[in-house]
Amino acid sequence: MLPEQAVGVFVGAALPRAVRIGEVDLQAGIDAELSVLDLGDATLLPGLIDSHVHLAFDPDNKSKQAIADEEAHTTLARMPVHAGQQLRAGVTTVRDLGDRDHLAVSLRDHYTAGTEAGPEILAAGPPITRRRGHCCPWAAKPTASRPCRPQSRTALHTAPT
Structure with a gap:
């Protein structure tokens, strides 16, 4: 996938556990207790x-x-x-x-x-x-x-x- 194709593909919540992404929930709302880091147009890439x-x-x-x-x-x-x-x-x-x-x-x-x-x-x-x-x-x-x-x-x- 080219970078320009990846924009907007991931919409949801990445929930970290320790130093790993514990789960990705595309249907999740943002829990008020979670801190949010807005990465703008960046792509979240797994390790x-x-x-x-x-x-x-x-x-x-x-x-x-x-x-x-x-x-x-x-x-x-x-x-x-x-x-x-x-x-x-x-x-x-x-x-x-x-x-x-x-x-x-x-x-x-x-x-x-x-x-x-x-x-x-x-x-x-x-x-x-x-x-x-x-x-x-x-x-x-x-x-x-x-x-x-x-x-x-x-x-x-x-x-x-």
Whole structure:
């Protein structure tokens, strides 16, 4: 839909719950107890989803090995900065497809606890890859003696919830 087509399409009430739109009621009247923010001709857009991110990556350092070599607290301190950039760009959900030490899960739990606003994080945890494969420096690496299936089971059962 082009922006000029969207004008006037949404007429109703968007009722927020926490930092999310809880419901949209096109038939609702405005409740006197609700605060109203008139956005004029603006379009209310639901949050966007970025389906492939690595919040742990440092864009200033091209080496994936650098992430494996740095302290976990250094990586974890950088991740909310990247998550905040996503949120300010309108992305309310990110799918983090690989980090080390389940750091994205830790950040997700921090946001879920409500101590700070951040995007919803769907975290895959550390990848399982071949030797010298994608994200190899911090990944579980299957070998002939340690095939992928047991490592997958271990990852599923040891990942923080």
